Amino acid sequence: MLYREALNKALDEMMEKDESVVILGEDVGFYGGNYKVTEGLYAKYGGKRVIDTPIAENSIVGTAIGMAIGGLRPVAEIMTVNFSLLAMDQIVNQLAKIRYMSGGKITLPVVVRMPQGVAKQLAAQHSQSLERIFASVPGLRVFVASDATTAYYGLKFAVSIDDPVIFLEHELLYHEKMEIEEEKNFSPYRARIKKEGDGITIVSYLKMFHDTMKAVPTVEKELGVSCEVIDLCSINPLDVSTIANSVKKTKHLVVVTEEPKTGAYADEIIYRVIEDTFYELDAPPLKICGEDVPTPYNRKLELMSIPTPEKIATEIIKWGKKHGI
Amino acid sequence: MEYKIIMPQLTDTMESGKIVRWLKGKGDFVEEGEPVVEVETDKAVMEVPSFKSGVLVNILAEEGEEIPVGTEIAVIETEPEKAKVEKREEKPVEKEEKGVKKVEKESEEIKVEVEEVKKIELPEGTASPAAKKTAADLGIDIKKYQEKGILPTPAHEKDVRELYYSHFFDKKALEVIKTYNLSLEEVVKSLKKEKITKKDVENYIVENNIPQIVPVSDIQKRAIENLKKSLEIPVYHIYEEIKTGNLPEIEGITLTTWLIKILGDTMQNHYRTRARIEGDVYKVYPNSNVCVAVAIDEELFMPVVKNVNRKNLRQIAEDLKTLKDKASNRKLTVDDLSGSTFSISNLGMFNILSFDAIIPPGRVGIMAVGVEVKGKTKVTFSFDHRIINGREAALFVDDFKKKFTDKKYIQKLQKEAK
Structure with missing residues (x-):
């Protein structure tokens, strides 16, 4: 299995289990995702649950927030962490703060998935690692997935909780071959x-x-x-x-x-x-x-x-x- | 002209691609820039075009196969009149293994070079927090020992522990500990004694069957390398007995000297024993150069007595003595060690009846000599079959053996030696 297939499996299982789980992002639907993480999900769940969006990162996260307020559990994909900088207002000012500012009345079960890091010759604007920025924003949980096991269990966990999660992947891992090791009681909070x-x-x-x-x-x-x-x-x-x-x-x-x-x-x-x-x-x-x-x-x-x-x-x-x- | 289409690197992270579908079949004409095959990468399915026009003569990858970047997948003949469409080889199709095939990846241990790193040096009294904590637990005054030069500055936890546990040992016991690279702490905890002597440690070593670490010497390392090469030699043996009892006693002339001389003379009549194999040719040398196994301490040397055919017993004895002296002082030169085509190993002085020996690389053979019993000595020849066949070797050994009963020849040698 590939790392990206472990992510795909997690998404597939969560969508199958819970109708409120939806995916949105650039090319996540018909094209199957830029790194093919969402491959096959469009065919299986249709355009209403796997939604292709315009190239507008701030709107992708904003839409996901709206969906979550309305009762859905959106998983948004930003093509790479480098483009998330365009969505920072929604991520930092809204996603991270609405639960607190609504006195806990509004929960935001949103996952924002994105790969980061140096791949091969994508140059300065497309090679960044920005975990420090997300980790420093109170109200966000920041998960990292190093292998197929944490990708699979970690993403399922992220989708299942009611708090917003920034889910970081790595561009060079998508095509790596690895297996999911069975883990009982997996918790990302345990190293x-x-x-x-x-x-x-x-x-x-x-x-x-x-x-x-x-x-x-x-x-x-x-x-x-x-x-x-x-x-x-x-x-x-x-x-x-x-x-x-x-x-x-x-x-x-x-x-x-x-x-x-x-x-x-x-x-x-x-x-x-x-x-x-x-x-x-x-x-x-x-x-x-x-x-x-x-x-x-x-x-x-x-x-x-x-x-x-x-x-x-x-x-x-x-x-x-x-x-x- | 043949033009080969290779699996291109279509994305920055792609290491291999899966053949989805061949868009052209064998024998089809392909225009320059026309897509030939669909390839699935880590990101998407893409079409791979041909950069030259011509006839697709061969397809080297099956649909569904995972091919590493840079591997040839198809052949285009750019001069259509020359095109001969090759029949497709029937490959066993692995139906079960759907999807990704394992692309073998090298999993070698990485090698790094680290330049000399100096330990940091700080004023006395400095130690890591862990060292200070341990020192407090064990009641050790770090600064005091640093002033005496017993603890380093800064001190680390390991240093403090070692110092503390070293107090349980006397001086000689510590020396043994050092040679065996034992952990002081473990020994103390195991022996549970206040004062540990050399004898206690030696008992501990025997009790726990702890090995002494003896490094492989450089000479031995080289010998091991050579032995590995010897394994590649196809070898056979010839067992014989020679009458050495008849040889006259001459002061300063040992049996080995006699054997070298007679062997060298015999080699003159059998050119294959003076040969070396190098690729497709034999190199046949005019002189009989014989190397002799010499053991110094626990190490083995193979110095060469040169031009045995042109030397008398006395000269050979002198050569032998010089070579042995040089070996004892580790002064043998490359020249002293090279150029021989035959070897002698003599274990007779250790009362060994007979044995066989391994041919040192580059030699035709080796003669293993046992102890003389009632005027007779058993010798075992090992030969490299690539250089000398059984018949030639048999003639050589027989000739050698006969020389010991050839009175005229022996007398001549005796005369020359005086």
Whole structure:
């Protein structure tokens, strides 16, 4: 199965179960979605439930909000996170605030799905990672789906709850082959320990989770310690306790994200974990992020601007040697 | 001219594409720019055009097949008169495997190069929070030990723990711990003793069957590489017994020296024992160069005695001594180690009756020599079948054997050695 097929399966099952679930976005219907996430749903559920919209992101989210007020459970697709900037008024001023400002009388079961991150040579305007922006808006929940399992269960969970969810995917993951691992009582609010270890805790999500897993064998060989790798399913709320418990065991924390380093969401993770574990730490936490540059178009420069498995391994090994691991 | 259509990269993230439908059949004429096939990418179904006009002569991918980017999928003949439409090969159709086929991906361990990293150095008294906490728990004054140079600055948790647990051991016990790379903490927790001696640690090692870590030396690594190459040699053996009891005793001339000389002389009459195989040719050398297995400590060297046919026993004995000295001092040069086509390995001095040996790469064969019993010595020849066949090898061995009973020849050698 492909990552995008796991998303498709989640949507299909939720639509089948609940008639109020509808999809809207650019080319989500007849064309099957730009990344083919909604493929086949138009044929199955028709144009009334899988709605093609004009290229107008603010209206897509605004319409979804209206639908939700009217009793539907819309899942809006924004083609990529880069275009969500056009919808920021609806997302930040309406979607995030209506429940609070109506004194809880109006709930907004809206999911806004979108991929982010550096793909291959889509240049600066189409390669951004903006999780920090959404995570900093009170009233929004922000989920991230690193693999087919979190894509499937996470999206179903997002559709089922009454609060607005920003659901972030990664452009390079859609075509990756992976399987859904069966999970009972899945909750995105619980971070997943994907690999156990007792020397270094490494936290990441989306594509960086996979790159981290590739870097880990090299790190373990070079530093002679084992790594515990934690994958996040939600960045707001953040499961601090799972990470902190791991750090209490390993005494070393590394966070890997693709976004530019200044003001990165990685900072938030590190700070929240330090609050709980300061006296347990054996080295200053290491943050591995993208560079503070607009993503270059040139492939070599593009790769230099973001973490890669090689860079992740090198950074962790250097840091480990410096701090006595 | 043949023009091949390859699976194009149609989107930025595409790694492979699925053949949805062939729009042209074999033998069809295709105009430049005309679509030939429909391909499904990670994003959409797209048409792939031909960039040249001609006749579609061959289709290399089935409908439904997942093809990696860059792979040839069809052949167009641009000169139609030349076009010969190939018959379509009947491929077993995998009906069950609908949809995506697995595209093999390399899952190699990534390699990185990290330049020398210096540990950070800070003034005495500095330590990580974890180290401070552990030190407080264990009652260790970090600063005091840092001033003495026993703890590093800054100290990390591991350092403090090691220091604390090292107090349980005496000096000699610690040395053993170091050679076996044991965890102090584990040993203390397991032995539950206040004062641990060398003997305690040695008992612990035996009790838990802990291996000593012995690194493979560079020389041994090279030897292992060569042994792997030896495995590729198709080998057979010839077992014989030679009369070595008749050889006259000459001071300073060992049995090995005799064997080298007689072997070298025999090689002169059998050109294949002076040959080396390189691709499609044999290189036949005029001189008999014989290498001898020399064991120094636990390592094996194969220095070469050159031009054995042109040297007398005395000269060979001198060569042998020089080579052994060089081996002991690890001074053998590349030249000392190369150029031979035959080898000798002698385990007779260890009272071994007989054995067979592995041919070092690049040699025709090796002679394994056992101990002399009642004037007779068992020898086992291993030959590389690619260079020498059984008949030629048999003639060679027989010739070698006969030389030991050839009184005139032996006397001549004896005379030359004086």
